[in-house]
Amino acid sequence: MSNHSTNSNNLDLSNPFTLKNGTTIKNRLFKSAMSEQLGTKAHNPTRGLATLYKTWAEGGLGLSITGNIMVDRGALGEPKNVVLDEKSDLAPFREWAKAGTANGTHLWTQLNHPGKQIPNFICDEPVAPSAIALENGLEKGFNKPRALAENEILEIIQKFATAAELAKTAGFTGVQIHGAHGYLVSQFLSPRHNQRNDQWGGSLENRMRFVLAVYHAIREKVGKDFPIGIKLNSADFMRGGFTEEDSMEVVKALAEAGIDLIEISGGTYESPSMVGHKMKPTTQKREAYFLEYAEKVRSLIDTPLVVTGGFRSADGMVTALRSGATDFIGLARPLAVDPDLPNKLMTDATHSIELRPLTTGVKLVDKMAMLDITWYEFQLARMAQKKAPKPDMSEWSTFFKTLLGAGVYSFRKRRA
Structure with missing residues (x-):
């Protein structure tokens, strides 16, 4: 069933959407991942995560994505990350899944491996596709990585699959692969960070082998009816990095492979356009940072899309939906200030939220x-x-x- 019907003029934020695998999301409001830093010492979820996601579910969201959950407890992006692997205690995960799926909300786990983006007080020698250090002033806080051996690459792919299988067992209703913002999947995709000369690097076909392998390994474990999404950079916005042209090819390959939902973002720690740095005036006018890119993607594939970054008003969101550029409206920081925002946006067409610029x-x-x-x-x-x-x-x-x-x-x- 296709949702891109011709009468998109009547589309509203409260309209349901059915993914190709038959999963129905009750409305178009999507909570994008934010790092919560609410893991225990053993990297299990604290009770607070269940409370937080229940609050968001009651606030009216259609689909909520967790903050990044690490697939390898030897590779944490931040000190209080949650990890999902064979050593995890599934009881708090079950409690989290149950709370976060209240009110008919979907809750998907975002699965991640940070690669070299691990602060040096957590890890002496991180791993990455190639032994290339982060730059732009980040080399002080992040150690130079060593290049992964092929058997380690295969192990990490299996860790993603195991985490996804455990997420399904615990009652989460889908998973999202974190393929953006300069973490490991994004490092493999980037010609700047991936300079391998084996089957995992070099040509774009080789650089996207990792993300496709992760997708297929997860699919094998969770079956065809369980939704798998991905968060992908439209570009890294860096010289020598992952370009928009590359990104379009990766999107096409993932769509062909059967991915259920693609969330579009952009930037890396080295060039953080995901929080609106260096915004063009036209972007400001249209609110969303990555809408123009989404329109190009839409002409290539019919996989459902989420655009995240910059949306602030019901009017801007409805306009984006009706333009056909996106199927879901991704929200992150506005939900940290007002968890009831989805309900307000759906009941009041004039509602908007302002986030003040933060500075000391x-x-x-x-x-x-x-x-x-x-x-x-x-x-x-x-x-x-x-x-x-x-x-x-x-x-x-x-x-x-x-x-x-x-x-x-x-x-x-x-x-x-």
Whole structure:
């Protein structure tokens, strides 16, 4: 059943959507992954994750994606990541899945391996497709990786498949492969980061072998009716990186392979366009950062699409849906400030949300504190404790709390 009907003028945020495998999502509002940093010492979910996702489910979302869950406990992107593998305790995962699927909401786990994007206080020697360090000032915080051996690549592919199978067992209703923002899948796709000369690198066909292998390995474990999505960069926005042309080819290959849903984002830690850096005026006018790219993708494939980044008003969202460029509206940071936003957007066509620019007034402090991430993490932590978000939370308090939190970690050599 195709959802791209000719009467797209009547489309609304509250319209259901049926994926090709028959899974129906009750509306078009999609929560994109945000890092919650709410894992236990053993990297299981804390109770707070169940509370947080239940709050979002009750807020009216159609489909919610978890923050990135690591498939390998030896490779954490951040200290308090949740890990899903054979050593995980499935009980808190079951509780999380049950809470997050309340109110008819879908909850998919985002599965990730950070590759070389591991802070150096967590890992001495991360792995990557090639032994190429991060640049643009990041080399101070991230160690140079060593290149993966082929048997290790095959092991990581199986870890993704195992995590997906466990997610299904625990009651999550789908999975999303994190193929964006410079993590391992995205490192394999990038000619800048992947300079291998075996079957996993070189030509685009070789560079996309990893992501396709991950997809097929997951599909084999979860069956054809369980949804598998991917979050993919439209481009890395870096010289020598993954280009828009490359991205279109990867999208076509994934569509042919049978992927159920593609979420479009962009950028990497080195060039973070996912949080709206260097935005063109036309983009600002249309709200969403990646809509133009989505329109090009739509002409190539009929796989359902999500565009995330920049949406702030019901009007902008409905316009994007009716243009046919996207099937779902991806929201992240607005939901950290107002978990009830989906209900408001669906009942009031004039509703919009403004996010204030965050700054301490000291550029260096802003950068150190990664305010664009940490301030929102503190909002998620509040909701996890059954408190309302605090939109007027001070940037300086975020900075000091982050310092305190990271201070403990930087003094303790972690063996994850």
